[in-house]
Amino acid sequence: MQGLGLLSMSTPPVFGPCSDYKEECIGHKQKVLFYISLLLIAAGMAGHLVSIGPLLSQQSESENEKEKGNENDNDNGNENDNGNGNEQNSGAETEEIDIKFMQVPGFFMVIVVLITGGIGLPYIKPWSLRFGIPTICSVVATLWFFTGFREYKHTEPNGSPLTTTLRVFVATARNILKPIPNREELSNEEDARSTSSLRFLDKAAINLPGEQEQIKWKVCSVREVEDTKIGIRMLPVWLTFIVIGIVLSIGNTYFLEQANHMDRKLGKIKVPIPIFLLFYKATSSVSAKFYSFLTVICKKKYAPPIGIATGMVFSVLCCITAAKVETRRLHRIRDHGLIEKPDERIPMSIFALLPQFMLLAAVDGITNTSISGFFRHQTPESMHKYLEYFTKGVLGLGTMASVLSVYVVGKVSERNHKPNWFQYTLNKSRLDRYYLVLAGLSTVNLFIYVFVAYFYKYKESPHGVDDEPEGGEMDEGFEDNKCCC
Structure with a gap:
């Protein structure tokens, strides 16, 4: 909520020297507010991701325990007074029906807000209003959340x-x-x-x-020490996943910004940008099946590292493809004299971006499932319930690192009084060169990953069985006769 609020304040009409969306209207204060808001939004999204699942699970367990207690009380009541027990049972059933009935409008409200926001917000032009609407919704949702504080079931923490x-x-x-x-x-x-x-x-x-x-x-205990050792051994492999997150972040930023200024017509139909997101999700879901294919043709302990390496190869191909398409787009901009006209539609089909979107979706689908499989197979049992957070967390670090990469690449590019690759508009920027830098970074990261993964000591399946179901428990021991990371 605070991050979205600062993001709205960082726009020129709200807190700037002038109200126009021009380069001279963006001062130092706006940049500070913008970057602080990004950090707050990232922290908020991470906190929401980590907390919402355990919160719902915890409250559901508390509710189930309460219902079991009521059933036991009703059973005792039936032994003493059958009529009174039936009344209590009927009251409990009525209360349960009321709770489920109240969940229905809440579910439909979430769906309506998601559809309305996903389709409607991109058509709102002023950025102050586009950021302001989610801020207001976030405030309302936060206040609504606090109204249920009295019904919260407190439980003792179990540690982590x-x-x-x-x-x-x-x-x-x-x-x-x-x-x-x-x-x-x-x-x-x-x-x-x-x-x-x-x-x-x-x-x-x-x-x-x-x-x-x-x-x-x-x-x-020795078990706690060994669990810590496993985490330390995994750290070198874990760090190579951050570059994947950097590459994935360009799909939600520069790819969409490029699509916003390209020709969306398919015959007489104007294609909305969310259609590309549907292509992305569909390709990601299909490519995720690649991991299941790997578990069939090779040992399950080797399926995750092979899948991760495959995703890294796709990330290199995605960046190279994006660089080639962006070079072509910049040539089209120069040929039609649109460098100083950032709001003009570029005479280039939006479907030229489809290959890079699909390659990025393949990276997303393959690496997400493979990284999840890696953590599932290699982490100790005490960490299994945190597997989703490990995967999202490491890719989220990549998203945050992408901000740093843009800053560093921009500073390096303007050496010797050369123009910065990241200008106020995409028409003046050189995203093609940035994509090539990411391709080079991903290539180096791939070689580092192959080296680290080769010397990593992988857990075996229990009793030497390689065809255990997904998420099966792995043997606790490691081979000690090999070099380890």
Whole structure:
């Protein structure tokens, strides 16, 4: 809500030296508000993604427990007074029907808002109003959310893998001066296997005398130490996913901005831009099936890394294709004298962008499923419920890194008094060169990923079986006779 509000304020008519959408009307304050708003929106979207699922699940579980309690009370009431129990049961059923009945208009309201916003907002020209409408909707939704605070069911927190990892580091720091312990000296109530890599972390599991064993921030179990080791081993592979997020971010920014100024006519029909988003979603869904194909033709522990590498290859092809199309678009702009006319329609079909949209959708579909499969197969069981957040989080970091990449590339491009590749309008910008930079970055990232993935030690399927169902639990142990990351 705050991010959308600052985004609305960053437009010239609201908080600028003049009210026109011109370069001279955008000052330093507008840029500061704009970038702060992007960070707040990203943080808000991340918080919403992480919280909404567990919140609904938690409240549903609380409601189910309450219903079970009512059923037990009704059963006891039936033993003592059958008539009174029937009345209680009837009242509970009526209340449940009322709750479900109230959910129906809420569901339809969400659908209507999504359709109206997705189709209607792109046709609103003033950016202040285009940003202002979502801001008002966000305020209303927030106030509406707080009206249900009294019905919120409070539960005790169960902790998270991040807390466990922090505890392992703290316990290791407490015992940093002690020698690396033998396996017999470790706190191993779960009879977990201690691996030979990252042995210094075993200091967190050293047995302590007396009541100190009960202090969680002084001693951890071998299982907790091994889960932390797994996370550290995965970090080099995990970091290579950020570049994929950078490439995916251009689909929601520059691709759509290019489409806004191109010829949308298909015969006598004017094609709306959301049609391209439908093509994108359809291609993404179809390409996601590629991961299932990989799980059939090769071992499941190798299917995720192969799928991720395939997605990276598609990201290189997407950036090269986008650069070629943008070069052609810029030539068309120069040929028709439209460099100083950013609002004029460019005589080039919007369908020229379709190949890069479909390639980007293939990147999205293949890498999302493959990265999810990688986390599902390689993370410990304690982290399985956070798998979706791992995938979204790493790609979200790529989206945030794309802002930094634009800034760095822009600064480097204007060396030796050359014009910056990112100008006030796309007609003056050189997005084709930026796309080629992303293609080069993706190529380098692909080679780094192949190198890191080759030396990564993959978990085996339980009991050596390779055809376990998707999301099946993996063996906890790692091979210690190989180099690891």
